[in-house]
Amino acid sequence: xxxxxxxxxxxxxxxxxxxxxxxxxxxxxxxxxxxxxxxxxxxxxxxxxxxxxxxxxxxxxxxxxxxxxxxxxxxxxxxxxxxxxxxxxxxxxxxxxxxxxxxxxxxxxxxxxxxxxxxxxxxxxxxxxxxxxxxxxxxxxxxxxxxxxxxxxxxxxxxxxxxxxxxxxxxxxxxxxxxxxxxxxxxxxxx
Amino acid sequence: xxxxxxxxxxxxxxxxxxxxxxxxxxxxxxxxxxxxxxxxxxxxxxxxxxxxxxxxxxxxxxxxxxxxxxxxxxxxxxxxxxxxxxxxxxxxxxxxxxxxxxxxxxxxxxxxxxxxxxxxxxxxxxxxxxxxxxxxxxxxxxxxxxxxxxxxxxxxxxxxxxxxxxxxxxxxxxxxxxxxxxxxxxxxxxxxxxxxxxxxxxxxxxxxxxxxxxxxxxxxxxxxxxxxxxxxxxxxxxxxxxxxxxxxxxxxxxxxxxxxxxxxxxxxxxxxxxxxxxxxxxxxxxxxxxxxxxxxxxxxxxxxxxxxxxxxxxxxxxxxxxxxxxxxxxxxxxxxxxxxxxxxxxxxxxxxxxxxxxxxxxxxxxxxxxxxxxxxxxxxxxxxxxxxxxxxxxxxxxxxxxxxxxxxxxxxxxxxxxxxxxxxxxxxxxxxxxxxxxxxxxxxxxxxxxxxxxxxxxxxxxxxxxxxxxxxxxxxxxxxxxxxxxxxxxxxxxxxxxxxxxxxxxxxxxxxxxxxxxxxxxxx
Numbered sequence: 001x002x003x004x005x006x007x008x009x010x011x012x013x014x015x016x017x018x019x020x021x022x023x024x025x026x027x028x029x030x031x032x033x034x035x036x037x038x039x040x041x042x043x044x045x046x047x048x049x050x051x052x053x054x055x056x057x058x059x060x061x062x063x064x065x066x067x068x069x070x071x072x073x074x075x076x077x078x079x080x081x082x083x084x085x086x087x088x089x090x091x092x093x094x095x096x097x098x099x100x101x102x103x104x105x106x107x108x109x110x111x112x113x114x115x116x117x118x119x120x121x122x123x124x125x126x127x128x129x130x131x132x133x134x135x136x137x138x139x140x141x142x143x144x145x146x147x148x149x150x151x152x153x154x155x156x157x158x159x160x161x162x163x164x165x166x167x168x169x170x171x172x173x174x175x176x177x178x179x180x181x182x183x184x185x186x187x188x189x190x191x
Numbered sequence: 192x193x194x195x196x197x198x199x200x201x202x203x204x205x206x207x208x209x210x211x212x213x214x215x216x217x218x219x220x221x222x223x224x225x226x227x228x229x230x231x232x233x234x235x236x237x238x239x240x241x242x243x244x245x246x247x248x249x250x251x252x253x254x255x256x257x258x259x260x261x262x263x264x265x266x267x268x269x270x271x272x273x274x275x276x277x278x279x280x281x282x283x284x285x286x287x288x289x290x291x292x293x294x295x296x297x298x299x300x301x302x303x304x305x306x307x308x309x310x311x312x313x314x315x316x317x318x319x320x321x322x323x324x325x326x327x328x329x330x331x332x333x334x335x336x337x338x339x340x341x342x343x344x345x346x347x348x349x350x351x352x353x354x355x356x357x358x359x360x361x362x363x364x365x366x367x368x369x370x371x372x373x374x375x376x377x378x379x380x381x382x383x384x385x386x387x388x389x390x391x392x393x394x395x396x397x398x399x400x401x402x403x404x405x406x407x408x409x410x411x412x413x414x415x416x417x418x419x420x421x422x423x424x425x426x427x428x429x430x431x432x433x434x435x436x437x438x439x440x441x442x443x444x445x446x447x448x449x450x451x452x453x454x455x456x457x458x459x460x461x462x463x464x465x466x467x468x469x470x471x472x473x474x475x476x477x478x479x480x481x482x483x484x485x486x487x488x489x490x491x492x493x494x495x496x497x498x499x500x501x502x503x504x505x506x507x508x509x510x511x512x513x514x515x516x517x518x519x520x521x522x523x524x525x526x527x528x529x530x531x532x533x534x535x536x537x538x539x540x541x542x543x544x545x546x547x548x549x550x551x552x553x554x555x556x557x558x559x560x561x562x563x564x565x566x567x568x569x570x571x572x573x574x575x576x577x578x579x580x581x582x583x584x585x586x587x588x589x590x591x592x593x594x595x596x597x598x599x600x601x602x603x604x605x606x607x608x609x610x611x612x613x614x615x616x617x618x619x620x621x622x623x624x625x626x627x628x629x630x631x632x633x634x635x636x637x638x639x640x641x642x643x644x645x646x647x648x649x650x651x652x653x654x655x656x657x658x659x660x661x662x663x664x665x666x667x668x669x670x671x672x673x674x675x676x677x678x679x680x681x682x683x684x685x686x687x688x689x690x691x692x693x694x695x696x697x698x699x700x701x702x703x704x705x706x707x708x709x710x711x712x713x714x715x
Binding site: 108 | 361364365368369372399402403404408410411422425427430436437498
C-alpha cells in the first residue's frame with residue numbers, strides 16, 4: 001500500500017472516530033432506554049393500566065430538588081404512597097415560582113433503584129412539558145402513574161426524584177429564533 | 192517510498208533557526224519533541240511544586256483556592272499532553288526509522304507540522320492562566336458541568352488548545368503507522384520488529400482511535416457552553432454522566448498510550464544489560480495488543496461511584512482485573528530476561544529496574560482500585576493520586592529517562608557524565624518514593640484530592656510529601672545538566688555504545704549521521 005493511500009485511510013479513520021464521539025450521544029440514550037440503566041425513566045406517555053396485582057404493595061416516594069439557582073419550590077402533596085403493581089395513582093405536586101419574574105421550569109425525573117426505572121409508567125406527567133409559572137405564582141401539577149406488573153419481586157421501594165431546572169433563558173433564546181412558537185414549547189428535545 | 196526519502200536529500204540545508212523551523216529530518220524533529228517535552232516537564236513540575244508548597248501545611252498559605260485548582264488542572268494537562276506524550280513521540284521520531292532501517296519518517300512534512308503546532312497549543316493554554324478569570328480550573332478531566340456551567344469564559348482557549356494537541360498527536364500517530372507499515376528494510380518482517388516499534392505501532396492505533404473522541408468531547412463542551420446545545424445539560428435533555436462516559440472512553444486508552452511505549456523502551460534496555468535475548472518476544476507482542484484491546488472496555492471503572500447498576504460495576508471490575516494478566520506477562524518476561532543474565536547496572540538499566548519494581552507497585556494499587564466495593568472508599572482520595580503517579584512518574588517518566596540515558600550517546604556521540612547521571616537516578620528514586628508513597632496512607636485515611644487544604648491529622652505526612660516533592664523536582668535539574676553537558680562534549684563513543692545492545696540503530700555511527708539508511712540495510 002502506498003503512503004498516500006494509507007494516509008487517506010488513517011485520516012478517514014480519525015474523522016470517523018470524531019463522528020463516533022457524537023454518535024455516542026444517541027447510542028448512550030438508546031442503551032439507557034433499552035436496559036433501563038442510569039435510572040432514566042421512560043418519557044413516553046404510557047397507556048392506562050387495566051388490571052393490577054393486589055398481592056403485593058410497593059412504596060413509592062416522591063422527592064424533588066431545585067437545581068442551584070432555580071427559583072422554584074416543588075413539593076408532592078403526599079410524600080409517599082403504597083401502590084400495588086398495575087394500580088394507577090394520581091399525585092398532585094405544588095409548584096411555586098419564588099422569583100418576581102415569569103419563569104419556565106422543567107422537571108427531569110430519575111428513578112432509584114435504577115433498574116426499577118423501566119417499570120414506572122407515567123400516563124401523564126408535568127415533566128412531559130415545560131411549565132411556565134408567573135412571578136410569585138404557583139400551580140398544581142398532576143402526575144398519573146403506575147408500576148408495571150412485571151416489576152421484580154425484590155423491589156419493595158421505589159423513589160421518584162425530580163430535579164427542577166430554570167430554563168427561562170434557554171426557552172426565550174429559542175423563541176426569539178423560532179417565530180412560530182408562542183412560548184408553550186413542547187418537550188420534543190427532551191431525551 | 193524511496194522517492195520521498197530522496198526528495199529532501201539535498202545538501203543546502205538552512206542553518207540557524209530556519210533549520211529547526213523548516214526541518215523535515217526525523218532526527219531534528221525528534222530532538223525538538225524531546226526538548227519541548229523536557230521544557231514542559233519542568234513547567235508542569237513547577238506547578239506541582241506550587242501545589243506541594245501550598246499543601247506543606249494545613250490552612251491556606253500561598254495561593255488562592257481558585258489558583259490552586261488552576262495549578263492541579265494545568266499540571267495534569269501539561270504533564271499528559273505536553274511532557275509524556277511528546278517525549279514518546281520524540282523517541283519514536285528518533286528511533287523508529289533507525290530501528291527499522293528506514294531513511295526517515297514516511298511523511299516528513301506532516302512530521303514538521305505535527306511538532307510545530309504543539310508549542311502554540313501550550314502557549315494558548317499557559318496564557319489563559321494570565322487572563323482575567325484565570326485558566327482552566329476544573330481538573331484535567333474537565334467534567335461537565337464544571338467545565339460548562341461553572342467555568343469562566345477562557346474555557347474556549349482550553350478547548351482550542353486541546354484541539355491542537357489532539358491534531359498534533361493524530362498526525363504523529365499517522366506518521367508512525369505509515370512509516371512502520373511501508374518503510375521497513377527488506378527482510379524486516381513484523382515479528383522481527385524491535386519491541387519499541389511494536390508498542391509504538393499499537394499506541395499509534397490507540398491514538399487514532401481515541402484522540403478524535405477527546406476532540407469530540409471538548410467540542411461538545413464548547414457548544415454546550417457557548418452555543419446553547421444541551422449535550423451535558425439535564426434540563427435540556429442531556430446528561431452530565433454521559434460526559435464521563437465519553438471522556439473515559441478516551442481517557443482509559445489514553446493511559447495506555449502513555450505506558451505502552453514505556454514497555455517498549457524497557458523491553459529494549461533490559462536485554463542489553465542482561466546480555467540475553469528478550470524472554471518471550473511473541474508473548475510481549477500479543478500482551479501489548481491484548482492490553483490495547485482491553486483498554487477500550489474498561490472505561491467505567493473510573494465511574495464506579497456515579498450510581499452504576501450492579502451488572503455494570505461487575506463487568507467493569509472483572510474486565511479491569513483482566514488487564515493485569517497481559518501486564519503480568521510483561522513483568523514476568525522482563526524478570527525472566529534478567530534471570531541468570533550477566534547483569535550490569537548502567538544508568539539506563541538502573542532506571543529500567545526501578546521502572547519494573549515501581550510500575551508494578553502502581554499496577555497493584557490499580558488492581559485495588561479496580562475492586563468496586565473498596566473503590567467507594569478510595570475514589571477521589573490521595574490513594575488515586577498515589578496510584579497514577581506511580582504508573583506515570585515512576586512508570587512512564589522513568590522509562591523516558593531510561594531511554595534518554597540509553598540513546599543519548601547515540602544521539603550526541605558523547606558519553607554523559609556517569610557520576611552525575613547516577614546521582615540523578617538515586618536522588619530521583621529516593622525522593623519520588625518520599626513524594627508518592629505516603630500518599631497511599633493519607634488517601635486510605637480519607638484525604639480528598641484536588642483540595643488546597645486538609646484536616647490536621649494529615650499534616651505530618653503532607654509535610655513529608657512536600658519535602659519529597661521539592662527534592663524530586665530539584666533532582667531533575669541534574670538531568671538537565673547531564674543532557675546539556677553531554678550535548679556540549681564528552682568522551683567519544685563507538686557505534687555500538689553498549690556491548691550487549693542489539694538492533695540496527697547501533698550499526699550507524701555515533702553520533703548518528705544526519706541521514707541514515709539511505710541504502711536500506713539487509714535484515715537477516
